[in-house]
Amino acid sequence: MSERHAPIGRARRHLLLTSMAALLAAGCGTRSILGAVSDPDVLDASMEADAPETSTDVARTDLGRSDAPDVPLPDVPGVLDAPDASRPDVPDVPTALDVPDASLPDVSDVPAALDVPDASLPDVSDVADVADVALVDTPVDRPDAPDAPMIDAGPMGTGTLGSAARFTILAGSTVSNTGLTTITGEVGVSPGLALVGIPAGTVVHAGDPVAALAQADTTVAYNRLAGLPCGTALTGRDLGGMTLSPGVYCFTSSAQLTGTLVLDGRGQTNPLFVFQVGSTLVTSNISVVLLTNGARSCGVYWQTGSSATVGIGSNFSGNIIALGSVTLTTGVTLQGRALARSGGVTMDTNSVSNAACPDPPLP
Numbered sequence: 001m002s003e004r005h006a007p008i009g010r011a012r013r014h015l016l017l018t019s020m021a022a023l024l025a026a027g028c029g030t031r032s033i034l035g036a037v038s039d040p041d042v043l044d045a046s047m048e049a050d051a052p053e054t055s056t057d058v059a060r061t062d063l064g065r066s067d068a069p070d071v072p073l074p075d076v077p078g079v080l081d082a083p084d085a086s087r088p089d090v091p092d093v094p095t096a097l098d099v100p101d102a103s104l105p106d107v108s109d110v111p112a113a114l115d116v117p118d119a120s121l122p123d124v125s126d127v128a129d130v131a132d133v134a135l136v137d138t139p140v141d142r143p144d145a146p147d148a149p150m151i152d153a154g155p156m157g158t159g160t161l162g163s164a165a166r167f168t169i170l171a172g173s174t175v176s177n178t179g180l181t182t183i184t185g186e187v188g189v190s191p192g193l194a195l196v197g198i199p200a201g202t203v204v205h206a207g208d209p210v211a212a213l214a215q216a217d218t219t220v221a222y223n224r225l226a227g228l229p230c231g232t233a234l235t236g237r238d239l240g241g242m243t244l245s246p247g248v249y250c251f252t253s254s255a256q257l258t259g260t261l262v263l264d265g266r267g268q269t270n271p272l273f274v275f276q277v278g279s280t281l282v283t284s285n286i287s288v289v290l291l292t293n294g295a296r297s298c299g300v301y302w303q304t305g306s307s308a309t310v311g312i313g314s315n316f317s318g319n320i321i322a323l324g325s326v327t328l329t330t331g332v333t334l335q336g337r338a339l340a341r342s343g344g345v346t347m348d349t350n351s352v353s354n355a356a357c358p359d360p361p362l363p
Helices: 006-027 032-037 040-048 055-064 162-166 209-227
Strands: 167-171 174-178 182-184 186-189 194-196 204-206 247-251 255-257 260-264 273-277 281-283 288-292 300-304 308-310 315-322 326-328 333-340 345-348 351-353
Touching: 162 167, 162 209, 167 174, 167 182, 167 209, 167 345, 167 351, 174 186, 186 194, 186 209, 194 204, 204 209, 209 273, 209 300, 209 315, 281 315, 308 315, 326 333, 333 345
Parallel strands: 167 186, 167 333, 174 194, 174 345, 182 351, 186 204, 247 273, 255 281, 260 288, 273 300, 281 308, 288 315, 300 315, 308 326, 315 333, 326 345, 333 351
Antiparallel strands: none
């Protein structure tokens, strides 16, 4: 291009830039292009331009004036039409709110602090109360208690008489009765089989396993009673007229009762009276064993090494356990039991009833 036309070309560019700057200033308020057209060289060139040489130049020159006719511009890519390669297309760039932050988890997916169980602490509802936790005893060395003397109970169990306690009359050889005798309780014999004159309706066991077991328990009870240490020796003394408290009383030979013997239970729960008789026990006629202050017939034992005979019309109390035989003469009332290990039991118009109390164990 010649020097003559150089100012004119710069003037054209000046007008074009001025027009575009005006448009940008009106629409976007852009100041960068206005700053570009403020170049002194460009302004000076515009001042030196006399007139456009062609109609096209005139049309382009008159774009900035209000009285110039509207002349369509050629399709020349301008600054606004050219995409800025250095910047991304603004509409295509997602806003900060639309772009998920990959470095942070979705807040809606994160459970709240109250919803997240603390793995380091047990669930309080699963922890048992101190009262519900059984305490474990710490082993402690304790000195062994001295062994208490034990008496073999055999097959009878904890009671003194064991299975024999169910019987009112039990004999080894025979059970015989004369007259109108009333028996409350069971009657048994073993190893013998003889049962004579037993009242109708009485439960009997003759030589069966029940009677055999009862005889075995009677033997155990006899031995246990005989083995108890003697508390008070009464050999040679008549029991009539005495009042005795619970204890063990022994006779090396026979024992005699004439009159009334009082057994005072002293208010104990299960007062125990044991009479160890070396040979025979004999009571005179119309003798009485009286129980007071909690004494009961089921807690009174007469262990005799031979036989026992209760005189006519006597009122006797207690469990007679004889190695040989037991004889209840006419009119005797017995509150207790008559148990003969080897011999027989003889009755004559008697009233015999099993004691209405449990069989207590020996101390």
